[in-house]
Amino acid sequence: MGTLGKLLQEIDARGSNPSELFILSACETASRRYSACFGLAGFAVRAGARSTLATLWSVNDQPAAVIMEQFYKELSTNKLSKAEALRKAQSTMLKNRWYRHPFYWSAYTLVGNWL
Numbered sequence: 404m405g406t407l408g409k410l411l412q413e414i415d416a417r418g419s420n421p422s423e424l425f426i427l428s429a430c431e432t433a434s435r436r437y438s439a440c441f442g443l444a445g446f447a448v449r450a451g452a453r454s455t456l457a458t459l460w461s462v463n464d465q466p467a468a469v470i471m472e473q474f475y476k477e478l479s480t481n482k483l484s485k486a487e488a489l490r491k492a493q494s495t496m497l498k499n500r501w502y503r504h505p506f507y508w509s510a511y512t513l514v515g516n517w518l
Contacts, residue, residue: 424485425452428467447514454485454515466507470496486517 425447447455456474458467473495477488489511496508 422447422452423454425455426471427455427457428462428471452515454513454517456485456489456511456513458510459512460510462510463507466496466502469499469502470508470511484518485513489513 427443427447443455443457470492473492474488477483477491478485481488481491483491493508493511496502502508
């Protein structure tokens with residue numbers, strides 16, 4: 404088991420609550436190129452994270468920053484579920500003339516508990 408798995412197991416061994424949301428905003432963190440189902444995202448869930456937000460392909464930094472900022476805003480301000488916060492963040496990207504193409508917003512996926 405790699406560093407991520409050891410970290411999540413160590414947190415669990417201390418009796419803390421499992422990680423509610425683990426975010427992997429980098430290149431193809433949910434692709435099948437990695438050993439666990441859905442890549443690193445699947446591994447994080449299997450290691451104890453309740454859910455993981457990851458990408459299916461490499462994402463550009465600027466649109467990634469825009470969608471992640473909106474996702475966090477929806478989660479914290481509007482108290483939405485993870486799935487609804489992601490949907491609203493993606494919907495916001497559709498309204499942006501620079502990032503309305505699916506390449507910029509549809510790479511994001513939730514693995515594990517969506518609520």
